[in-house]
Amino acid sequence: MEFKDLRIFQSVAAHGSISRAAKSLNYVQSYVTARIKALEAELDTQLFTRHSKGTRLTSEGEKLQVYAERIIKTMDDINKAFHDTEEPSGRLNIGTVETITKLPEILSMFRGLYPDVSLSIDSDVTAKVAAKVVDETLDCAFVSGFGRHPAIHKAELFQEQLVLVSSDGGASLDDLKEKPMLVFKEGCNYRRNLERWLGDEGVEGEKIVEFGTLETIIGSVKSGLGISLVPVSTVAASLSAEELYGYELPDQYSEISTDFIWHKDAFLTASMNKFIETVNEYKENNIS
Numbered sequence: 062m063e064f065k066d067l068r069i070f071q072s073v074a075a076h077g078s079i080s081r082a083a084k085s086l087n088y089v090q091s092y093v094t095a096r097i098k099a100l101e102a103e104l105d106t107q108l109f110t111r112h113s114k115g116t117r118l119t120s121e122g123e124k125l126q127v128y129a130e131r132i133i134k135t136m137d138d139i140n141k142a143f144h145d146t147e148e149p150s151g152r153l154n155i156g157t158v159e160t161i162t163k164l165p166e167i168l169s170m171f172r173g174l175y176p177d178v179s180l181s182i183d184s185d186v187t188a189k190v191a192a193k194v195v196d197e198t199l200d201c202a203f204v205s206g207f208g209r210h211p212a213i214h215k216a217e218l219f220q221e222q223l224v225l226v227s228s229d230g231g232a233s234l235d236d237l238k239e240k241p242m243l244v245f246k247e248g249c250n251y252r253r254n255l256e257r258w259l260g261d262e263g264v265e266g267e268k269i270v271e272f273g274t275l276e277t278i279i280g281s282v283k284s285g286l287g288i289s290l291v292p293v294s295t296v297a298a299s300l301s302a303e304e305l306y307g308y309e310l311p312d313q314y315s316e317i318s319t320d321f322i323w324h325k326d327a328f329l330t331a332s333m334n335k336f337i338e339t340v341n342e343y344k345e346n347n348i349s
Contacts, residue, residue, distance in 0.1 A: 062100065062103055064132070064136065065096075066096050066099070066100050067129045067132055067133060068086070068133065069082065069086065069088075069093055069096045069097065069100075070096075070097065070100060070108065070125065070126075070129055071126070071129050071130070071133060072085055072086055072093075073093065073097060073109065073116060074109075074118055074122065074126055076115075077114075077115045077116055077117065078114075078115035078116060079093050079094055079097070079115070079116060080115075081115070097109065104121075104125070106119075106121040107119050107121065107122075108121060108122035108125060109122055134197060138327075138328045148177070148331065149175040149177065149178050149330075149331045149332040149335045150177045150178060150331075150332065151178065151179070151330065151332055152178070152179040152180070152181060152332075153178060153179070153180055153181070153200050153201070153332055153333065153336055154181045154183065154198070154199045154200050155168075155180060155181065155182050155183070155199065155200065155201055155202065155203075155336075156182075156183045156184075156185065156190035156191075156193055156194060156199040156201070156202030156203070156204075157182060157183070157184055157190065157202060157203040157204075158184070158185070158186060158187055158190065158203065158204055158205050158249070159184050159245075159274060159275045160205070160251070160275055160291065160292050160295050161203045161205075161319060162292070162294045162295060163218075163319075163343075163347070164203055166343065166347070167339065167340060167343050168180060168182075170339055170342075170343055171335070171336055171339045174335070174339065175332065175335055178332045178335075178336075183199060185248075186245050186246055186247070186248035186249040186252075187204040187205050187206065187207060187248060187249060187250050188247070188248025188249075189248050190202045190204055191204055191207060191210065191213070191322065194213060194322055194323060194324055195210065195212050195213065195324065197324055197327055200323065200327070200333055200336075201321065201322065201323040201333065201336065201337075202321075202322050202323075203218075203319065203320070203321055203322075204250075204319075204320050204322060205221065205250050205251065205317050205318065205319055205320070206250035206253070206254075206317040206318055206320075207250075207318070207320040207322060211325075212324055212325055212326065213322050213323070213324065213325060214322065214323050214324070214325050215320050215321070215322050216320065216321045216322075216340070216341070216344075217318045217319070217320050217321075218318075218319045218320065218321055218340070218344050219318070219319055219344070220316055220317070220318055220319075221292045221293075221294070221316075221317050221318070221319050222292065222293045222315060222316065223251060223254060223290050223291065223292055223293070223310070223314070223315045223316070223317055224290070224291065224292075224293045224296065224300075224307040224308065224309065224310075224315065225237065225255075225288060225289075225290050225307065225308040225309075225310055226279075226282050226288065226289055226290075226291060226296055226299075226300075226305045226306065226307055226308075227240070227282065227288045227305070227306055227308065228282060228283055228284065228285045228304075228305065228306070229285070229306065230303065230306035232306075234308060237288050237308065238259060238262060238264050239264075240268075240287045240288045241267075241268040241269065241270050241286065241287035241288070242255055242256070242259070242267055242268065242269050242270065242287060242288060242289065243270050243272060243278045243281050243282055243286060243287045243288065243289040244269060244270070244271060244272070244278070244289060244290075245271065245272065245273075245275075245278070246271050246273075250317060251289075251290050251291060251292075251317070252290075254290055254314045254315070254317065255289070255290040255314070257313075257314060258290075258310055258311075258314040268287070270286065270287060275291070275295060278291070279291070279295070279296060279299065279305070282305060283299070283304055283305060290310070290314070290315075292317075293307070321337075321340050323337070
């Protein structure tokens with residue numbers, strides 16, 4: 062088995078097509094087909110099923126993919142360790158929850174200092190983003206209310222204040238408990254805090270409406286669809302304009318940290334080291 066065969070295998074798995082994988086790798090299609098067949102013969106198993114639109118991993122292919130990812134990651138780390146320079150370059154894969162309002166300032170500061178580094182931003186809920194840092198799909202991430210994980214370094218950036226928002230300024234908290242919760246999907250810690258508050262208040266069978274973006278959550282609250290628990294910083298203008306009305310909850314539900322995380326065992330490239338420095342400098346200079 063040759064290392065390049067694992068690269069070819071991973072490309073076919075990622076593209077779901079031998080022809081698309083061949084194009085991305087700059088190989089002729091017949092060569093990619095031959096290498097996949099040789100890999101299947103060596104392992105004495107079928108790695109892909111072929112269909113009219115391309116290929117799909119078999120259960121045995123999915124098993125190989127786990128090992129291939131580990132081997133390729135190790136080889137990439139070796140290359141980084143021996144070829145990395147002091148001048149930041151390449152790409153950083155950064156995860157974030159959607160509500161980190163200070164992220165654009167941090168990214169702008171970094172890009173101003175290190176314009177040769179490309180940035181790829183992946184937005185999701187805290188649990189999903191953190192999982193990608195653990196498996197090293199992401200280099201680092203900005204999350205909310207992160208606890209502890211044996212594989213993760215965490216630096217708390219600041220404490221965020223959450224506010225319960227509604228379109229009805231005359232409602233009581235008891236009234237709002239009966240409204241649908243407008244939230245991100247499971248794994249969001251704002252949602253977790255809202256569910257904890259309702260549970261502690263004895264509310265059972267709460268009504269949940271899930272959304273994919275903060276914009277749609279806030280817009281739906283404004284339209285009267287329900288309530289949500291969000292950072293004050295994301296709705297300050299709407300509260301001032303009385304498009305939304307805020308209700309304070311006890312500290313155990315309304316205070317949450319914003320955290321910067323990265324993998325403890327990952328090789329830190331020059332770009333990653335400089336990004337960590339930039340985050341720390343931003344924290345010292347801008348976050349009181």
